[in-house]
Amino acid sequence: MPIRTNRGRTAVYRRLWGWPLRSPRHLVGTLVVLAVVLTTLGILLPKALGKPGQTASGPGTSATSTSRPGAAAPVTVTSTLPPRLTTQPPPSSAPPDQDGVRVAKEWVTAWANHPDGTTTEQWLNGLRPYTTEEYLAGELTTVDPANITATKVTGEPQVSTSFAGSMEVDVPTDGPKVRVTVIKRNFGWRVTKFTQAG
Incomplete structure (x- = not known):
């Protein structure tokens, strides 16, 4: 039978929120279920949405995702530049002058x-x-x-x-x-x- 009064809804809500606090066993069970749900969401959401900065470009390209103030969606910038060398090659020897x-x-x-x-x-x-x-x-x-x-x-x-x-x-x-x-x-x-x- 549906609940038709505000007083009845409040009683149901109070019973749902109060259930974990009735005993230590209820509290531990609630925390375990909550941890499982959060872990599952943490694993599945990035896979479903796609990782930021990841594109279908080939090797040698890098992509960065940046958002500008006022922009509705992030802008993805792809670069095809080779990686920067951090050290210079040693100079080649030459005959003495x-x-x-x-x-x-x-x-x-x-x-x-x-x-x-x-x-x-x-x-x-x-x-x-x-x-x-x-x-x-x-x-x-x-x-x-x-x-x-x-x-x-x-x-x-x-x-x-x-x-x-x-x-x-x-x-x-x-x-x-x-x-x-x-x-x-x-x-x-x-x-x-x-x-x-x-």
């Missing part, structure tokens, strides 16, 4: 030339034609020529590594062997770094 080797030898000759009484400014002026301005104004200004043990170049330079725009050249001296890094600029080869060679 003799101008770069000559600059490295002349730089080490000027570097080792520091007779007693030579000021840092005079020493730097001797290096200036062969050195990048950045290196000359940076690290080399902190070098005291009196601390350099070499006084002359004692042999021919040997190219350690050679690329199209840079080289590492080992130059023997009467002190340590010096490894000079030279780079090619528009106006010629210039020294950008030196270390003691192993």
Whole structure:
């Protein structure tokens, strides 16, 4: 028999909502049924609606789903660009440029030339034609020529590594062997770094 009064409907609703609270067994049973329903919905709804950003495009394409304010539905943007490389391939080696080797030898000759009484400014002026301005104004200004043990170049330079725009050249001296890094600029080869060679 249908319920025809508001008082009767309220009593039915109160009975339905109050049923889980009548006993611990009713409460646990209600929570289990609720968990099963929510899990089922969580699994079935994405499959039924389709995952966002998923399109029927082939490999090599990526799609993103974005929604603009005021738009009724999300806009899907598909890109056919290849993935971005995060590392650059190593530069390929090239035959040594003799101008770069000559600059490295002349730089080490000027570097080792520091007779007693030579000021840092005079020493730097001797290096200036062969050195990048950045290196000359940076690290080399902190070098005291009196601390350099070499006084002359004692042999021919040997190219350690050679690329199209840079080289590492080992130059023997009467002190340590010096490894000079030279780079090619528009106006010629210039020294950008030196270390003691192993």
